[in-house]
Amino acid sequence: MNKKNKILPWEYSFPSIMLIGLIVVFPIIYTIYISFTNMNLYHWTDYEFIAFDNYRRALTKLDSGFMSALLTTIIWTVLNMVIQILAAYLIALGLNAKGLKLARLYKTLLMFPWAMPAYISILLWRVGIFNPQYGLLNKIRSALGFSSMDYLSENIPAFISCMVLNLWMALPFLIMMMDGALQSVDNSYYESARLDGGGWWAQNLYITIPSIKPILAPSIIMTTFTTFKQFDIIYLLTMQKGSLTGATLQTVITYAHQNAFVSNNYGLSSAVSIVIFGFIILFSLFVNRGIREEHV
Template sequence: MTMKKQIKNVLMSYLVSGPSLLLIALIVVFPIIYTFFISLTNMSVYHWFDFTIIGLENYWRALFVFDSGFLSALLATVLWTAVNMVIQLVIAFILASLLNVKKLRLRKLYKTLLMFPWAMPGYVSILLWKTGVFNSEFGLLNQLMEALGQQTMRWLSTNVSAFICCTVVNLWLALPFMIMIMDGALQSIDASYYESALLAGASWLARTRYITIPSIKPIIAPAVIITVFTTFKQFDVVYLLTQQMGARTGSDFHTILTYAYENAFVTNNYGYSSAISIIIFLLMLAFSARFKLAGEETL
């Protein structure tokens, strides 16, 4: 290939991918840089135009002043991610195993029905849970309590019960995907392994531990990492159930994203909120680096 043609090809490449990259630069990259700039200022609703640069004060407040609430939100988010992931993996594994029991004829029907929570628009489901199940007047839970002669409750009003409710809804939303991934992974295991294990007299526990889990681990790993990310970044469940603007239920349970949102759009502490955003972004970057995200080998 001649030099001239090569240069032409390179220029062509830039030209063709230009619009997409320009869009990303304008809507994704530049706002992040601008967020970083805001995080160094005292911009708030009182200082919309006449803000001043105050250096790293916002970061200091987030990381070293415990009362500010960021550290407790971060702690709650870590706890939230851990609890959700553990329960999700255990339940998905059990259900996927049960779905793979031989001679279960209606397997396909069950699978289809269990996919519904994933297929529904997420925000619609969450709002249906909020009004249909947890609502204190006509929610199903309180109707059940009444039928059982128990005291009705405001389910989303305290931290612990809000955390539990959010976890239930999040599991409901996330389990179908995980079940499908596990199901696919289980089906990919060579049946002959089990046959020889059975011949050797291995118990169910031994088979699970030495054959099933090691075999599915590499297959489900990418999906698990994605799910850890989406759980850690969860906003919709917590926001829509308990933190809706003008309709807060009284719970203080925040994930870091709802915390950042509240500081930006409810208390209008733009500088501080931007500092939180940048800290979260750095955490995510560290996390991605740790798990070597996304097809580096295909670059």
């Protein structure tokens, strides 16, 4: 494993480094550059440098909406993660119950939301489930004699709708990971626990959870990142071009996107993007150190 050669490895990786440089690195640098200018629709080419004004506007002025978007994002991430972890754990426990013969079939069926193309699932939910006239939810409501309701027109129902959809889409991955982790727990632990008279709670708290925690850490961290930067659900459900539903939910990512592509405030959008990237780097450094310490 110790081939030493100074030039050959760079030759091998040169094409991909060029590609990544052009598509990933350069746009980030360019975004930093734009974030220090007042570039917008009226200043497409004759923009000026305004130093940190965009950052100041995003971080200190409440009416810029960034801080409330940040708060929404934090609530969104925490709620989703707590519910997901609990639900996935219980479902995976159920799937691993001894004697459940159909477990494999259930597992395959439960994987479907993960396998579906995400944008198609979201659009199907928008059209088939949440739509005020034809959606399934409102068909059930009207069958029960209630009046129909637009689930996406106000912030709190829209937030809950987005969350339900996010759970539907994201749970299969975590269930799968938890299921794998549960199968790796040594059965003899449970036997000795049972001999010592440990009940269901004790077995879960003292055996299952501690043994699957290190295996699950990477997938939980990954899911946290995806939940944090979830854009498609909120965008496609509530703020599609030309068909805003009335809800004004914004997470930091949709906020950056709206400012770039709807209100054409490129400077502000870029500043916000850089701030978000900063958060992500800090968070991943923090998480990486946490994992390393746990392993030592």
